[in-house]
Amino acid sequence: MTQRQTRLLFLALGLFMLGVTAFIALTALGDNLVYFKTPTDIAESPTLPKGKIRIGGLVAEESLYQAGLESRFVVTDLQNLIDVSFQGVLPDLFREGQGVVAEGQFDQTGAFIADTVLAKHDENYMPREVADALKETGVWQGDDALGVAE
Template sequence: MTMPIGVRKSGWTRKQKRLAVIAGLALVLALATTLVLVALRDQIVFFHSPSDIMARDIAIGQPIRLGGLVKDASWVRDGQDNVFIVTDGANDVTARYVGLLPDLFREGQGVVAEGSMGSDGQFTATNVLAKHDENYLPKEVVDALKASGEWRPETAQ
């Protein structure tokens, strides 16, 4: 049996089917993007200052980055065991790192340490990044120092 001209088998035209497929793909993409952003919302920040860590409830063992200045006269080295204090001028966090520190690591200089907070309130670093030259501090460190009143523009940027 043949269909008369102008009568369709289904109620959808080709154009409507294409639009439905595109709308479905857009919905799936939006859902995937939302899930990724929700999963990464705490890791999107480049690092947390000591004041951020004190203000937020950071879970023990959660991987984070801690950034600030190495407090003067706080670095104690015993072989490859290093203990130092990271400060933003308002708050301090004691950090521990086992390994060789970068050549540019020193007191009074900017640092970003990757690791996690321990149950004792100390930060255990797995990686330490020192600033790359004597005129650079991460923008977030500068903002935190300015907010605390500890900013010394003659020694940085």
């Protein structure tokens, strides 16, 4: 084997290994991606999203039901509603009328089952995605009324 053939062999082997590494990294990344949707995005979609997603908006007034560790509430962007079911302890600052992001997936019946619920961390915060969604619907009250996380 000549020196040129040896170099080509190592180059080809290196490119192959780089390709395998990139494939593994992209596959792992794809499994961990979680897309953000608003209730209007989901209502306008012809089918329910598959896999894990994040929904965000405001907790609808008078929608919270709790029995032990089981909680049900409604997330709204003031145009559409999504019923959310959560098994676990809600964050201390979780309240009706406040911004929330729930991470989970839709089951076969179309119910959203959350495995994580994120609430605002103080009175001057709203998740960026929720604020953007409220701006799109024309409900945004301005940066003075609702702070936005940077």
